[in-house]
Amino acid sequence: MFKRMNDINTGDRLSNALKGQVLTSQADLDPKDKPLLEMADWCQQRNTIVVLKSGTILTVDPISRDVQNCKTMLINRGIRPGRVVTATQQLITLLLANVAGEEDEEEQRATTEAESSISAQQQRLRLLVQEAVTADISDIHIEVRPEVARIRFRKYGELYLHAEWFPRLGREIASVAFNKETDHATAHFNPLVPQDASMPLRVAGQEVRLRLASMPAHGGFDVVMRILGVGDAAKPVTLEQLGYTPEQVYIISRAVQMPHGAVLLSGPTGSGKTTTLASCMQLIRDTRKVYTIEDPVEKVVPTVTQVPVNTDKDDRSFASFGRAALRMDPDYIVLGEMRDEDTANVMVRAAITGHLVFSTIHTNSAPGIITRLVDMGISQTLLSDSNVLVCLIFQRLVPKLCKKCNVPISQSTHAKVYLDRWRDYFGDKYEHIRARGPGCSECQKTGVSGRSVVAEVIWVDEPGRRFIRACDMIGWESYLKQKGWKNYKDRTIELVKEGFVDPGDAEGIVGEISVYSSEEGFDYNRIREEMTQYMNNNH
Ligand SMILES: [Zn+2]
Structure with missing residues (x-):
């Protein structure tokens, strides 16, 4: 046979x-x-x-x-x-x-009926996505090479090997994803050029939205699928649920009520900016017309006109769609991302012509938004116009400790040098700090469960505009601190003190937590001592 x-x-x-x-x-x-x-x-x-x-x-x-x-x-x-x-x-x-399969029979039947017309590769793709969704991961990496196709999953920021396939299966899954399942059905997968697309997939009775991106590599190619939302998770959650403090939510909702101006949200790639933007949209009243220009549409917000752009084509870019939306009698315009001067100009124009604009940008702090916009070619004079900037937001994500298996810091597996450093820093608060435990069934043995936003929010006021005009970001930050403002690092340390975040994970966001302030500079003598101690502990 x-x-x-x-x-x-x-x-x-x-x-x-x-x-x-x-x-x-x-x-x-x-x-x-x-x-x-x-x-x-x-x-x-x-x-x-x-x-x-x-x-x-x-x-x-x-x-x-x-x-x-x-x-x-x-x-x-x-x-x-x-x-x-x-x-x-x-x-x-x-x-x-x-x-x-753990689905109940009815669901199984529905799924089977829906999937009976699709190929084995399409089924395999759904299976992969289902495995990823079940494990609560954020990105699927498919790395196709001549010998093997590696499937790696990213969970709470870290990558781990999920499976190894024959290269042929990797190639088949990648092309079926791009050619059969994406929004732009015209897409033709070519492993030799970088491509991107969005992919809605029905998996085990749930709607899952993914963003695909590919990149040629030596001997093969990579495809990364980011899971944007699953079922109800594709609908926005509130800013509080994301991890914004009540004061920050209050400031943002005040900004949303402004008749015109710009609310800008920044953060590194993968810091959840799109999710936050969708949550902000929920604060807008139904009686207002909202256009969102997105690449691609990630979270579906009812009451809002969501326009997908295609950044490969000039006539369908953020800037050209933004200009078009201005002619559509809008109250609010959301520009998914400011990547270039063209889009930044549309943002400024929309703000000074009496609209409220939301947009995102890549920077390393909220004041950094100004520096970035100046780099893009927007003048300080324009940025300090009282009609332009309303509110600047910066956010990052920090892993939250599993509620069930976290342990007191004294029982953690961190090296002694770290513990000593944190004891010096936190003083009598040290005893309340919690750390990653051994892992349990609830956190899939990782010790962490979900992530929280750590953010900084600046309301742009008259003194702020003076700092912008002078492009004095350091002066602005120390002025804000005098006024009781907290940056995202302060917020992260707060979460550590409250026992919600492992200090080791916090250091991944804010850098070394120690009594040595950054003004003193990097101390090579201290590092030498620390290293010796570290080596001794680990032998
Ligand atoms: Zn646990």
Whole structure:
């Protein structure tokens, strides 16, 4: 019969035919049947081997030691091992995925009906996205190289290896994603040029929105899929839920009530700016007309006209759509991102012609927004016009400790030099600080669960405009501090003191937390001492 089920479509048909015949199927097993459940677990972990009820062993590698182990396990459980048949990784994964399905029957039927008309590759793509959504990850990295396609997941900022595929499967999944599933159905995937697109996908009864980007690499290419929202999560949450303080929310809602001007939101890539922007939109009353120019549309806000741009084409850029929106009798205009002088000019023009404008920009602080706009070619005189800037926001994301398994800082695994440094810094607050614990089922063994915004919000007032005119950002910041303003670093330290954030994670955002202030500069003598101590502790 078949020696190698190489053809993926054959594999797909086979997988449906074989579905009910899998011996190591967790779904069909009696929970009391411990030995077989163990085997099912074992197969699930290997992800290269499946046993049928007939005793036939399907495997990607018939000469691997796993096959021998599998036979021994079967004999120990009183089952006679049958033939060993070579199968593709796709088939094994599909069979294991079918047995691991946790959807209830109705959903399963709906999903099957909806998916019966799609190819095996499309199904595999959905499976991958479903795995990612279940594990609460933010980005899927597919790295296709001549020998292997690596699938890595990013969770709370860190990457880990999820699976290794045959390169061919990686190539197939990438092209099916771009060619069959994206919003612009005209997109044709070419691994030799960078491409991007947005992809709405229905997975296990939920609507998932993803943004795709590709980049050629030596010997292959990378595709990164960012998960923008799942089901209800695609709808915006409130600013408080994101981690803004009540004072900051109050200032932002005052800004949203202004008749004209610009509210600018900044932060590094992946700091959740789009999510915050969608939450701001919810503060706007229904009686106002809002145009949002986005690349691509990420969170669906009812009551708002959302316009997707295509940054590859000049006539469909942020700037040209922004200018067009100005002719559409708007009250509010949201420019997804200010990347160039052209878009920044549209922002200024919309503000001084009596509209309220929202936009995002990449900077490292709220005052840094001014420096960036000046770099883009907008004059300080224009920026300090009282009709232009209303409010500047900067945000970053910090991992929040798992509520269930966090531990007192004294029981954490941080090196002693760090603990000493933090004890010096926090003084009598030190005892209240919590740290990442061993991990539990609720946080998937990571010790952290979700992320919180740490933000700084500046209301641009008359003294502020004087600092802008002089382009004196350092002077402005110390003036703001005298007035009780807190920057995002202060906010991060607050969260550490309150026991919500591990000081180690906080350092990833604010840099070293120590009594040595940044004005003293980097101290090489101290580093030498610290290093010696660190080496001694780790030997
Ligand atoms: Zn936990």
